[in-house]
Amino acid sequence: MAQETEVREEEMQREYRNVGKPVTRIEGAGKVTGETIYADDMQLPRMLHAKVLGSPYAHARIKSIDGGAARQHPGVEAVFTPADLPEYKKNFSNRRGVIFPDEEVLFYGQPVAAVLASDPHVAEEALALIKVEYEALPPVVDPITAMEESSPLVRSPLGDVDRSEERGHVTVGVEQEEAEGKPSNIASQMNFKRGDVEAGFEQADVVVEHTWRSAVVHQSYIEPHSTVADYDASGELSVCTSTQAPFYIRDELSQTLGLPENKIRVTATEVGGGFGGKIYLQELMVAALAMAVRRPVKYIMSRKEDMLAATPAPQAVIDLKTSMTRDGKLTALKSRVVYDSGAFPGAPMLPGCLLVGGYYKCENLDIQGYEVLTNKVSVGALRAPGAHNVTFAIESHMDMMARELGLDPIEVRLKNAVEEGDPLPSGQPYPRIGLKQCLEAIAESEVWGRRNRERGTGNRGVGLAVGGWLGGLQPASAIVCLNSDGTINVTVGSADITGTNTSFAQITAEVLNVPLEMVNVTTGDTRTAPYAGMSAGSKTTYTVGRAVKLAAEDARQQMLEIAAKRFEAAPKELEMADGVVRLNGSDEKTLTFQRLGRLSTNFAAPFPAVVGRGAITTRKMAPGFTAQAAEVEVDTDTGEVTVLGFAVAQDAGFAINPLSVEGQMQGGASQGLGIALSEEMMYDSEGRLLNGNLLDYRMPTTRDLPPIEAIIVEVPSEEGPYGARIVGEPSIVAGAAAVGNAIADALGVHLTEAPFTPERVLRALGKL
Amino acid sequence: MPQQLITLTVNGRRTEVAVEPRWTLLEMVREELRLSGSKEGCGTGDCGACSMIVDGRLVTSCLMLATQVDGRDVVTIEGLATNGRLHPVQQAFIDTGGVQCGFCTPGMIMAAKSLLDRTPSPTLEEVREGLAGNLCRCTGYAKIYEAVMHAANAGK
Numbered sequence A: 001m002a003q004e005t006e007v008r009e010e011e012m013q014r015e016y017r018n019v020g021k022p023v024t025r026i027e028g029a030g031k032v033t034g035e036t037i038y039a040d041d042m043q044l045p046r047m048l049h050a051k052v053l054g055s056p057y058a059h060a061r062i063k064s065i066d067g068g069a070a071r072q073h074p075g076v077e078a079v080f081t082p083a084d085l086p087e088y089k090k091n092f093s094n095r096r097g098v099i100f101p102d103e104e105v106l107f108y109g110q111p112v113a114a115v116l117a118s119d120p121h122v123a124e125e126a127l128a129l130i131k132v133e134y135e136a137l138p139p140v141v142d143p144i145t146a147m148e149e150s151s152p153l154v155r156s157p158l159g160d161v162d163r164s165e166e167r168g169h170v171t172v173g174v175e176q177e178e179a180e181g182k183p184s185n186i187a188s189q190m191n192f193k194r195g196d197v198e199a200g201f202e203q204a205d206v207v208v209e210h211t212w213r214s215a216v217v218h219q220s221y222i223e224p225h226s227t228v229a230d231y232d233a234s235g236e237l238s239v240c241t242s243t244q245a246p247f248y249i250r251d252e253l254s255q256t257l258g259l260p261e262n263k264i265r266v267t268a269t270e271v272g273g274g275f276g277g278k279i280y281l282q283e284l285m286v287a288a289l290a291m292a293v294r295r296p297v298k299y300i301m302s303r304k305e306d307m308l309a310a311t312p313a314p315q316a317v318i319d320l321k322t323s324m325t326r327d328g329k330l331t332a333l334k335s336r337v338v339y340d341s342g343a344f345p346g347a348p349m350l351p352g353c354l355l356v357g358g359y360y361k362c363e364n365l366d367i368q369g370y371e372v373l374t375n376k377v378s379v380g381a382l383r384a385p386g387a388h389n390v391t392f393a394i395e396s397h398m399d400m401m402a403r404e405l406g407l408d409p410i411e412v413r414l415k416n417a418v419e420e421g422d423p424l425p426s427g428q429p430y431p432r433i434g435l436k437q438c439l440e441a442i443a444e445s446e447v448w449g450r451r452n453r454e455r456g457t458g459n460r461g462v463g464l465a466v467g468g469w470l471g472g473l474q475p476a477s478a479i480v481c482l483n484s485d486g487t488i489n490v491t492v493g494s495a496d497i498t499g500t501n502t503s504f505a506q507i508t509a510e511v512l513n514v515p516l517e518m519v520n521v522t523t524g525d526t527r528t529a530p531y532a533g534m535s536a537g538s539k540t541t542y543t544v545g546r547a548v549k550l551a552a553e554d555a556r557q558q559m560l561e562i563a564a565k566r567f568e569a570a571p572k573e574l575e576m577a578d579g580v581v582r583l584n585g586s587d588e589k590t591l592t593f594q595r596l597g598r599l600s601t602n603f604a605a606p607f608p609a610v611v612g613r614g615a616i617t618t619r620k621m622a623p624g625f626t627a628q629a630a631e632v633e634v635d636t637d638t639g640e641v642t643v644l645g646f647a648v649a650q651d652a653g654f655a656i657n658p659l660s661v662e663g664q665m666q667g668g669a670s671q672g673l674g675i676a677l678s679e680e681m682m683y684d685s686e687g688r689l690l691n692g693n694l695l696d697y698r699m700p701t702t703r704d705l706p707p708i709e710a711i712i713v714e715v716p717s718e719e720g721p722y723g724a725r726i727v728g729e730p731s732i733v734a735g736a737a738a739v740g741n742a743i744a745d746a747l748g749v750h751l752t753e754a755p756f757t758p759e760r761v762l763r764a765l766g767k768l
Numbered sequence B: 001m002p003q004q005l006i007t008l009t010v011n012g013r014r015t016e017v018a019v020e021p022r023w024t025l026l027e028m029v030r031e032e033l034r035l036s037g038s039k040e041g042c043g044t045g046d047c048g049a050c051s052m053i054v055d056g057r058l059v060t061s062c063l064m065l066a067t068q069v070d071g072r073d074v075v076t077i078e079g080l081a082t083n084g085r086l087h088p089v090q091q092a093f094i095d096t097g098g099v100q101c102g103f104c105t106p107g108m109i110m111a112a113k114s115l116l117d118r119t120p121s122p123t124l125e126e127v128r129e130g131l132a133g134n135l136c137r138c139t140g141y142a143k144i145y146e147a148v149m150h151a152a153n154a155g156k
Helices: A002-012 A028-033 A068-072 A120-127 A143-147 A164-169 A197-203 A246-257 A283-293 A303-309 A349-356 A387-405 A409-416 A435-443 A500-512 A540-567 A593-599 A658-677 A735-747 A758-764 B025-032 B088-096 B105-118 B124-130 B142-154
Strands: A048-054 A060-066 A076-080 A111-117 A131-136 A186-194 A206-214 A226-231 A237-241 A264-268 A297-300 A316-324 A330-342 A365-373 A460-469 A476-482 A488-492 A519-523 A574-577 A580-583 A590-592 A611-616 A624-634 A641-651 A708-713 B004-010 B013-019 B051-054 B057-060 B073-075
Touching (some): A028 B088, A048 A120, A048 A283, A048 A303, A068 A076, A076 A283, A111 A120, A111 A283, A143 A330, A143 A365, A164 A246, A186 A349, A197 A316, A206 A387, A226 A283, A237 A283, A246 A283, A283 A297, A316 A349, A316 A387, A330 A349, A330 A387, A349 A365, A387 A409, A387 A735, A409 A435, A435 A460, A435 A624, A435 A641, A435 A708, A460 A735, A476 A540, A488 A500, A488 A540, A500 A540, A540 A580, A540 A590, A540 A593, A580 A593, A624 A658, A624 A735, A641 A735, B013 B025, B025 B051, B057 B105, B088 B142, B105 B124
Parallel strands (some): A048 A297, A330 A365, B004 B073
Antiparallel strands (some): A060 A131, A076 A111, A186 A365, A206 A316, A226 A297, A316 A330, A460 A624, A476 A488, A476 A611, A574 A580, A624 A641, B004 B013, B051 B057, B051 B073
């Protein structure tokens, strides 16, 4: 390891030819021409289409299901009620452990039956013929009410809860307590304590206490969940699916269906947006149906189904009390963090509790987290799951305290910001991080530059907020092969959801010192690719990228050894550049990559094939921080908030592909702006979703978003390739808080509930 | 379901298709003509991933019935590149980083092409107005604005 670090430091000083340069996507041409194949574009012989019946109740007991009439409908191949499903290992405590409930329906839209037909219209028609008799049960919709002892229970008690999926998004050595004892709607809870918060409040000159609410929001990838599964005569299950986590699905399907992992081939088809929401959901159902009928089955969620029955991000209610001395030192932080998990566990309570007290040095902390069940769709990850909810609270408080003390919001944050060695609320120390550098960078942004100029002009305001994400950690591996013509193939097992394969091409080309065009990268399926963790937790470049670098270095070494034997020299006497290996200073003793390729692939070749291997694990986090500034204009007659400018500074460690990194920063920021301005899944008192479409669920359009300014900050991580750290997620975290602070700058009032809809703005102004 | 024969031009080629009255234009193009570049993101005309150009006008093809294009001229994303050469808008989306997951991209490019056909030198505000019917969840639109401005300049 020491040696690896030394090499890296040497590299940091070198001029790179491939990494650190903006590079266009290697798969770009396929995407702009429409040639790229997504799961819904697949057509297989004898393929059937699945349509799914959802529950019209948020909480009910199924008394009977009769698929008889649906089976008689012309063109229907099969109807599946719970009783018709093939055997699988059920786990009613986890969403992914249930295809259809045997008895108790737990949320509106929960799948209860399915129809298969060659014609999707026929399958759809037959759904209406399935007769389900329900006994309605009282639904529990509000998480705070659900916590009360008098609340009806959301569901039958939980058993063996599996938290493996959540750990893919954030990997920290902390366990939450699963609920025990008397049944309640609290699925789990946790507490972090440090110092004495009451004493901390006593020492302070200002104490601020508020409750902060944020809504259920949907990942709203434009491609809905899409899966095609097939089970062949040899007993092999193939699943082509829009997922970020092919190996995770393979492992789960293996355990649930009782098939060995080497008989399951999961292919992550091109993902039309995931954002944490496409890990593992409908694949079990589609696989089970395909196994039952021994024909390929395709299931594409309608947009409505995706909004009703996928895994959106949770609403949260954050009670926060913080205090500060006159000179701007944070003295105490007390919080109750409640995440509404929906009908199954899986809410991001742990990262929420870590981050609410994780941005600033604070000697006195008391953070109590609750994961609460309700009869709503169960939640999943959305880009830095749970982080935006708590960031909205703490970052609003920082501004409120600064304002009361007459201090500059950047100065106050810089004074308290965490640095390397400072403890998270769990006590775990931070590795090297760039929070302060992000604050310094945002201070230089154009948007922040308008801060004081805008004061008092109309209803314009400028605000800022910071945010961060810890990231996930999983092992990763990669293979780098030399082809007979001297070009290079890289194979990885990670789904490319952010342009990571382009970055892997850059890393490989850098190590081998060749033009980028000589390298191609493939994401294999779970039968052909070496293992990689899920493309979640912002870790793909950080972990798989390091494996690719090692694999490329291994291939390089093998090539140098072949050349050394040919030249009767030592490998270190050789140099490699532009596809040629050369004895130092010699014009004659040269071997092209093509020659090396032939020498290691031809009939009776003298050398074995060049196959570089890289495999890593890491237990060291590389957290990513961001600071964001918003300029808004508020129409105090209509309550409408317009974003005039938005800037994101983010620490990427080292931006291997600045074009992709900017894209991640701008894209995540736009999602943060959606959380701030308009995105909210609305439920009625019976737990029914009221706005299950993309017109009434309002994500930002071009009309809502000015060009977002991206400022890349680079504080190298200790273990990432070339110093790269996690990138994908932090950008979503600070939007709601930054816009909220900008509105407060404009109006002098903080809105305590996101999104900041016209109605909430007018209420805050006392006009409603 | 009885079928009806319609005649239309798709990407410059006249073709006859037997369609069911309930098929949308998108469904006919994807399932029957096997041109899968146009995407279905919502099926209700809200996302624009299925955008095509019919008789010179941008449409959301998930809201149009196949029978409605009888005798008309349809251009899909597959009709933009000529002899393997990308259309300037396609190239600009690649060059500026306007492509991420790619699912909104075909529809977005059709909308951008339609905008530039009408307004060859748009302002940023005109670009924002012209693309307002197409949702993108990955990019925050910043690099898409750049792509369209870039393509407009390249077309001069």
